[in-house]
Amino acid sequence: MNFVERAGAKYLTPMFMASGFGMSVAIGVLKRLTHVPRRWRSTLDQMHLSGIRSLHVVLFVIFFIGMILALQLGYELSRYGQQEAVGFAVAISMVREMAPVMTAVVLAASVASAMAAELGTMKVQEEITALEVMSVDVISYLIVPRVVALTLVAPMLTLLANIVGIVGGGIIAETQLNLDYDGYLTNALNALSEPGFLGLPKSIYAGILKATIFGFSVAVVGCSCGLQATRGASGVGNSTRAAVRNSIILIIVLNFFLGKLIYT
């Protein structure tokens, strides 16, 4: 085998196989969406695990992101005498990009990793094989509740993150940039008033749409990495690492294409 063939066998084949498996899991989940009412209890449990337990981390991170944005943009804008526009800039960047992306990244690190570890452990302990042997639909029983839960939780967290991020920026605007907080807030709300689909503020629903797609993708990646775990504890570790890495890569790539699709 030459170098190219070896590199292909080592890196490309596993990558395409993992992507294909992830796609098949995603399609499997979409086909079984009608099973959600039957799985409402485990879906609620998963929403609690992924939503409530990640809430403080998301809000803490996004509060600081709001402050960082206000600080950096404020200093730059003040050089041109435009510091009043900081509310506008923070609101737009927060709602369109930072809140959905950072929420998804936090979910990838905390929830996708947990999903991969949990399902990976089940896989190496033959619990998933046991389910298959009992004719239990693994996708419906284990994956649908997790994916649906994260798909619902991600936009909810993003909505809260929008508010907290803008408030964080406002605190910096008032304390560090000597701006009036009410003026900052009015400026921010004006930035978000551009109507879009059904007259709703375009930036907000675009961010929410992104968050929903990120939530779905992160859950699918976490679950599919877990289902592919092999070879004991180290295999579970590898699947957990792959879940976080692949989720974050997917979030960034999807973010570009969704941004392009929505705003052009």
Added chain:
Amino acid sequence: MIKLENVYKAFSGQQVLDGLSFDVAEGESLVIMGPSGAGKSVILKHIIGLLQADGGLVDVMGHNMSTINSNQLQVLRRDMGYLFQHSALINWLSVYDNIALPLRETTDLSASEINARVMEALELVYMQDAQQKFPSEISGGMQKRVGLARALCTRPKLLLYDEPEAGLDPEMSGEISRMIRRLKEELGVTSVTVTHSVNCALTIGDTLAVFEHGKLLLSGPPPEVLNSDHQRVREFLGAPID
């Protein structure tokens, strides 16, 4: 009930099953023994449809496992029970819910019918008192019995046991073997058991088959196999046990 004819299977170029053939009649209890890596668990995985043969025929209850589709396989598996080496109970479910799981997921039975089936299965393995406990709260032997109850609750026609005595002390191992024998006599279920324990084979088996390198060395009633003149079988099984 089960027919394997000239079955071949290789993993990464290593031949695990090498032209293997044997039959299991309805109601028969076949025990499979052989050194580690002989392909014993692989045989069970072919019978339950987790693996497909590279060549040859695996026929289970009239179904060719190489050509069966996923829907047919799901239906067929409802007539089979599988006891895993390490029980493979779902950790977050109680003993009761673990046993009820296949009934809830694959049948239209009402809650009271499911309850009756679960209680019946728990009674068969003497685990009525532990129904609200979680797998982490019970011993390895109890986990095995719960796994057995889970395999039994769907009233299967065929039971597959993958090293039922693995990880258990001799006393508990003997208890599990006797329990499997009693269930066979009471329920008349066909079974295939993979084991490393001669005592387990003597207790459970109507037929003992010894494999090596994916080939059948010898099969017959356990006392006959244990007392045979086949040199490799004698080496593997050691001195016959009275």
